[in-house]
Amino acid sequence: MPDFQAILENLYQDAMNTSDKGTVASYIPELAHVDKNNFGIHLRTSAGKDYGVGDYKKPFSIQSISKVLALSKAMELIGEDIWKRVDVEPSGHPFNQLALLEIENGIPRNPLINSGAIVIADILVSNLENPKEDFLNYIRDLNGDDTINFNIDVAHSEKVTGFKNYATANLLKSFENLNNPVDDVLDFYFHQCSIEMNCEQLTKAFFFLSNKGNCLSNKIRLTKTQAKRINAIILTCGFYDEAGEFAFEVGLPGKSGVGGGIVALLPDNFVVTTWSPGLNIKGNSLLGMKALEKFTTETKLSIF
Numbered sequence: 001m002p003d004f005q006a007i008l009e010n011l012y013q014d015a016m017n018t019s020d021k022g023t024v025a026s027y028i029p030e031l032a033h034v035d036k037n038n039f040g041i042h043l044r045t046s047a048g049k050d051y052g053v054g055d056y057k058k059p060f061s062i063q064s065i066s067k068v069l070a071l072s073k074a075m076e077l078i079g080e081d082i083w084k085r086v087d088v089e090p091s092g093h094p095f096n097q098l099a100l101l102e103i104e105n106g107i108p109r110n111p112l113i114n115s116g117a118i119v120i121a122d123i124l125v126s127n128l129e130n131p132k133e134d135f136l137n138y139i140r141d142l143n144g145d146d147t148i149n150f151n152i153d154v155a156h157s158e159k160v161t162g163f164k165n166y167a168t169a170n171l172l173k174s175f176e177n178l179n180n181p182v183d184d185v186l187d188f189y190f191h192q193c194s195i196e197m198n199c200e201q202l203t204k205a206f207f208f209l210s211n212k213g214n215c216l217s218n219k220i221r222l223t224k225t226q227a228k229r230i231n232a233i234i235l236t237c238g239f240y241d242e243a244g245e246f247a248f249e250v251g252l253p254g255k256s257g258v259g260g261g262i263v264a265l266l267p268d269n270f271v272v273t274t275w276s277p278g279l280n281i282k283g284n285s286l287l288g289m290k291a292l293e294k295f296t297t298e299t300k301l302s303i304f
């Protein structure tokens, strides 16, 4: 087995020695304050061994990483019916692009771009009794950790500046692919994105996707087939118009968020989370991607 701790420490040193750390997202004003010198990485093997370096215990805004957990919850609730409203094709466009949605009559390309995630949020608002609270509890339960919470300032910051998400939700509504009021769905979506977790917590939350659908406490969350399908969507759509690049460079299913986090996994082997808040031009963590590329190259652990 590779010496994971030594490898992660090297990745941390490389990140510290890199001067171009990318650009922190500023379109959500509350995220602009985050220091881009933060860098954390945490790995957990399927055998239950943990390795962490740097700022892996510092919470950050999970943003679009939450879309995978929302999709998992929606799958648990309504199963295959999801695919009547959202497709499973890579979009080849930025996460917040609108044009394709209109051309394709209000059916989002996949659940990980914003339009698709807003449809998933609508499904959760319809099917959960107390949507925000129940979704937060779902994540807390995946981790066995009740300290996980929303960051209300981040949710509010996005609510007052999220014009494109309002446009997307309204377009979905005009195509009758949104059942609840736009404001209710976006309030849920902004809260879901504002959840704060650290690298270690994210690694633990995603464990079930590396473990055939069974979470850390061994509770069955998804069937083996559902976990397989979600991993396929993460691989092909998790990095939007950089999904090909991530598969090419890293070779793992992975999901990014504009808070600078990335979770990637190798089924039956490990889950790894990086956090580096500076983003590249496509809105994905610059140094997180570099670190994961080095990780799979050095360990030779990838799905390919």
Ligand SMILES: NC(=O)CC[C@H](N)C(=O)O
Residues within 6 Å of the ligand: 062, 063, 064, 065, 095, 096, 114, 158, 165, 193, 256, 257, 258, 259, 283
């Ligand atoms: N890529 C992301 O992390 C985007 C999430 C962000 N909340 C948005 O909707 O714009």
